Amino acid sequence: MNEKLTLTELQLIIKDSLYMALPDMYWVIAEISEIRENYNGHCYLELVEKHPDEISIRSRVKAVIWSSRYRFIKSFFENSTRESLREGIKILVRAKIDYHEIYGLSLVINDIDPAFTIGEMALKRQMILKKLEEEGVLTMNKELDFPLVPQRIAIISSSNAAGYDDFMKHLTGNSFGYVFYTALIETPMQGNETEAGVIRALEKIAGHLEKFDLAVIIRGGGSQTDLSWFDNYNIAYYITQFPLPVITGIGHEKDLSVADIVAYRSLKTPTAVADFLIECMNNAEISLIEMIKKIIEKSRLIIEESKIHIDSSRLKLIPVARMMISEFKEELSGILIDMIRTGKEYIMRAGLLPVNHKSRLISGARSNLSARVTLLTGKKQSLINHSKNCLNNMNNKIGRFDSSLKILDPENVLMRGYTITSLNGKIIKKSVMLKKDDKIDTRFSDGSVSSKVI
Amino acid sequence: MTKKEFSFNQAVNEIDKILQEIESGVMDVDRLSVEVKRASELIRQCQKKLKSTEEEINTIFKDLT
Numbered sequence: 001m002n003e004k005l006t007l008t009e010l011q012l013i014i015k016d017s018l019y020m021a022l023p024d025m026y027w028v029i030a031e032i033s034e035i036r037e038n039y040n041g042h043c044y045l046e047l048v049e050k051h052p053d054e055i056s057i058r059s060r061v062k063a064v065i066w067s068s069r070y071r072f073i074k075s076f077f078e079n080s081t082r083e084s085l086r087e088g089i090k091i092l093v094r095a096k097i098d099y100h101e102i103y104g105l106s107l108v109i110n111d112i113d114p115a116f117t118i119g120e121m122a123l124k125r126q127m128i129l130k131k132l133e134e135e136g137v138l139t140m141n142k143e144l145d146f147p148l149v150p151q152r153i154a155i156i157s158s159s160n161a162a163g164y165d166d167f168m169k170h171l172t173g174n175s176f177g178y179v180f181y182t183a184l185i186e187t188p189m190q191g192n193e194t195e196a197g198v199i200r201a202l203e204k205i206a207g208h209l210e211k212f213d214l215a216v217i218i219r220g221g222g223s224q225t226d227l228s229w230f231d232n233y234n235i236a237y238y239i240t241q242f243p244l245p246v247i248t249g250i251g252h253e254k255d256l257s258v259a260d261i262v263a264y265r266s267l268k269t270p271t272a273v274a275d276f277l278i279e280c281m282n283n284a285e286i287s288l289i290e291m292i293k294k295i296i297e298k299s300r301l302i303i304e305e306s307k308i309h310i311d312s313s314r315l316k317l318i319p320v321a322r323m324m325i326s327e328f329k330e331e332l333s334g335i336l337i338d339m340i341r342t343g344k345e346y347i348m349r350a351g352l353l354p355v356n357h358k359s360r361l362i363s364g365a366r367s368n369l370s371a372r373v374t375l376l377t378g379k380k381q382s383l384i385n386h387s388k389n390c391l392n393n394m395n396n397k398i399g400r401f402d403s404s405l406k407i408l409d410p411e412n413v414l415m416r417g418y419t420i421t422s423l424n425g426k427i428i429k430k431s432v433m434l435k436k437d438d439k440i441d442t443r444f445s446d447g448s449v450s451s452k453v454i
Numbered sequence: 455m456t457k458k459e460f461s462f463n464q465a466v467n468e469i470d471k472i473l474q475e476i477e478s479g480v481m482d483v484d485r486l487s488v489e490v491k492r493a494s495e496l497i498r499q500c501q502k503k504l505k506s507t508e509e510e511i512n513t514i515f516k517d518l519t
Contacts, residue, residue: 147463148462148463148466149462149463149503149504151503151504152511152515176505177505178504178505179504179505179506179508181508181511181512181515182515183515183518208518211511211514211515281504284462284500284504285501285504287466288466288469288497288500288501291469291470291473291497292494292497294473294476294477295469295472295473295476295493295494298473298476299476302476302481302486303486306483
């Protein structure tokens with residue numbers, strides 16, 4: 001083959017050959033490794049197929065979606081998958097081979113099947129979930145105790161995200177007046193930086209655990225709904241291992257990302273997260289109020305029961321008390337009557353007696369006294385007179401007795417010749433008083449002699 | 455946060471315990487007034503925690519971010 005070809009001629013042969021060999025549209029599975037839109041609305045991509053290790057590249061091809069098709073494909077794809085066409089996702093494209101003399105081989109894409117991507121993402125999610133489950137960590141965050149008062153909130157979000165503003169507005173403007181404390185740890189919420197950023201944020205919060213009740217991961221909704229950034233094994237793993245409950249609100253209406261699935265609780269929007277937290281606070285307050293009510297109610301009941309008890313005791317006591325009272329009454333009235341009587345007597349004595357009788361008593365006493373004095377004086381005189389008479393009489397009598405006595409005096413008798421016989425000092429008046437051999441004394445006027453009875 | 459932090463959970467547990475005692479009917483009227491007083495103090499603190507701002511925490515949070 002000696003014929004020489006120009007480069008262009010060669011390229012044209014290649015082109016013709018390719019077109020002849022591959023005239024149709026082909027459905028091709030590939031992963032987007034690069035994607036960009038240019039100023040006139042065309043979309044340029046680089047598609048790859050990776051080895052099973054997911055790192056090294058097995059094949060690569062350029063592709064283009066012309067702007068006329070791109071508008072439809074893009075919106076249909078995003079509406080269906082709620083994902084944007086971006087690097088890292090797998091797509092099934094309908095394309096034909098194009099060959100350009102300058103730019104070489106490329107695929108001109110005229111359709112993309114979103115169902116494939118949905119399936120792929122679901123599969124990827126399933127793989128991650130399966131792995132987490134096998135590691136035994138899948139539900140770890142869900143198993144944490146949720147604080148009664150989720151008041152101190154670590155927020156992982158980006159400050160320029162609409163979702164963060166919504167969340168803050170909703171939270172701080174709650175109609176109950178609950179207080180929340182928030183700390184924002186900023187990080188990109190989509191794109192390649194998401195994984196590293198979210199993990200860094202979680203690590204930062206973990207360094208201040210005692211300051212927080214929980215962490216929330218929030219992101220605005222709208223078109224920015226690339227859920228698959230959170231279909232990420234590392235983010236999910238960190239959440240499962242996080243010591244505080246994590247609540248996600250990363251803005252997806254239908255599907256849950258792996259991060260949502262492993263989080264303590266996932267809600268569709270940041271606003272819903274705020275609502276949930278307010279509701280928790282409200283529940284805490286309601287349970288407080290319930291307890292107050294119960295305490296009041298039960299306390300009343302106890303007091304009421306005590307009252308009833310007292311009342312029933314009172315009722316039982318009344319007859320007893322009445323009886324006791326009437327007994328006391330009787331006793332008292334007896335005492336009272338006595339007292340009245342005694343009192344009257346005293347009053348009589350103390351009042352009437354002096355008034356009516358004092359003068360009588362005094363005059364009586366006086367006359368009595370003077371009568372007695374007179375009487376005594378008379379008696380005194382008559383006593384004196386009488387005593388004198390008595391003494392005189394006595395003197396006369398004694399005089400008479402004296403002469404009689406003189407006659408009777410033993411001495412005088414003895415003088416007249418009488419003797420007095422005595423035995424052992426005892427006067428013998430009868431002869432029978434003596435017996436033989438008694439030694440007797442016979443007294444004469446001039447002396448005594450002793451003799452013996454024969 | 456060096457001072458002893460008020461714990462809502464602990465307070466609620468204590469209130470609950472008091473309530474249970476009251477409900478069980480083992481509490482006499484003398485203790486009742488003491489315990490009810492304690493419960494109402496705890497409830498007051500709980501409500502305060504829900505609705506009054508502690509500037510201290512705000513400051514700490516500002517330093518964090």
